[in-house]
Amino acid sequence: MTPARDPDATDRDAADLDDDFGFAEPSTDQSFENALAKARDGTRLSVDDATELLATGTDAEGIDPVRKERVLELADRRRREEVGDEVTFVANLNNNVTTACNTGCLFCNFKDSAHAFEADSDADHAGFTKTPAESRAIVEDALDMGVYEVCSVSGLHPALALNEEHHEILRSYDDPESAVNYKPPSAYATDPGTYVDQIEAMSVGGIHVHSMTPEEAYHAARGTEWEYETVYRELAAAGLDSAPGTAAEILVDEVRDVICPGKIRTDDWVAAMEGAMAAGLDTTSTMMYGHVETVAHRAEHLGVIRDLQDRTGGITEFVPLSFIHQNTPLYRHGVVDSGPSRDEDELVVAVARLFLDNVDHVQASWVKSGDAHGLKLLNCGADDFMGTILSEEITKRAGGDYGEFRSFDDYVDMITAIGRTPVERSTDYRTRRRIDPDDGPHGPRLGPRADGTPILPTRSGEGSRPEGESAGADD
Ligand SMILES: C[S@@+](CC[C@H](N)C(=O)[O-])C[C@H]1O[C@@H](n2cnc3c(N)ncnc32)[C@H](O)[C@@H]1O
Ligand SMILES: Nc1c(NC[C@H](O)[C@H](O)[C@H](O)CO)[nH]c(=O)[nH]c1=O
Ligand SMILES: N[C@@H](Cc1ccc(O)cc1)C(=O)O
């Protein structure tokens, strides 16, 4: 693995950009009507077909509302045929270990410059680094509330290494900071431990650990010759159960060059995902859209995911991540005026359902879209509604304002309101529990300590158990 970092790739680059990136105007040899006919017949769609459907035809500017409805209707029907009327969600928590990151992605306001975390720094920052013991305590509390999964994605802290051997390798470089983005833990106010330490700490009481994105796996192997599969095997031995397919953004390098020049390229992202699956882990897949890319880039991205799934079969879901723009460098520097429109959100979900014929589940996100529009997305091809998550940092810091927690009662009310069946799921969707809406109040039952007791909101936005009730209490 070679260092792929430009440590100066930050806001400066955004200021240098204008809105002309030299991307080709989307156009194909296919027509919208032919692409739609193929979708109706169930013929496998090409990338050009997907471009036409996402654009509601490249023959005219803007989204045609009538054509859009035709795409959504087909996708909703396909969803019903393939996965039925159940809407799934998982009892989970987010536990981000650190916000320290020097990668400089221009769509991200989650990260803080790692210098601010150094022991002798007096720079102000609103970020955090958790020790493994702190991560364990947070996961233990959530287990008591009944959660099934911990989802952990983090900044690429320069002191994070896979294990002690990795620390030794990184230390042995001349000028490790610029050569391999490394500074020893002793330089920082808080030591995050190693990746293995953090996974071991979170892997407690039978919880499902969903962590280590391709970008994090790259960081856990930087400066070494280790294969991704080897890295993921070591993490799996420490308790990792599945890997999140974030860091995908748009899997087209000319777009990555603009929005995340410090990140791994498309080929490397695919290699990391294959490594995770070769190590026996399930993965999820994502696309973060609605910034500088064209519909043709979105279609190409879907092609990368479908090819990967043809080869591996280990992708459990596709998660469209609608770009939240307000506090991001891309918006602050005038590179973009907004995130995607709701029409675009709907078309991305619908075309994902129609194009990704080998990925069973498409997620709607109440974090990105709010409840009302999230429910609309469940009628455009989506069949999963995320999870309880308890707390949220990525979208909140980007300026999103849809909250950090949904209770089981919230889920049951919302899902039954659109005439669908609420189902608690495991991360891999193989374990499912249909929920009887009339038998409330509702709480999780699939987590290792879950007994049906509701998770309640607290003022900080996190969930908690009703006062006085322990994990063992009957309901
Ligand atoms: C914040 S990173 C954390 C994990 C790790 N550093 C990585 O990049 O994979 C996780 C994902 O959050 C998503 N994200 C970050 N900022 C966002 C924004 N403003 N709007 C929507 N999604 C965003 C991106 O897709 C990114 O890959
Ligand atoms: N879409 C968002 C998610 N999705 C991840 C799920 O919560 C879950 O972990 C996954 O489906 C595996 O079971 N998480 C967020 O924090 N924010 C989102 O917008
Ligand atoms: N936490 C990510 C989303 C995500 C995480 C894990 C997944 O498996 C999928 C999506 C975000 O908010 O952007």
Ligand code: SF4
């Ligand atoms: S998206 Fe991930 S890698 Fe990029 S700046 Fe944010 S935290 Fe760092």
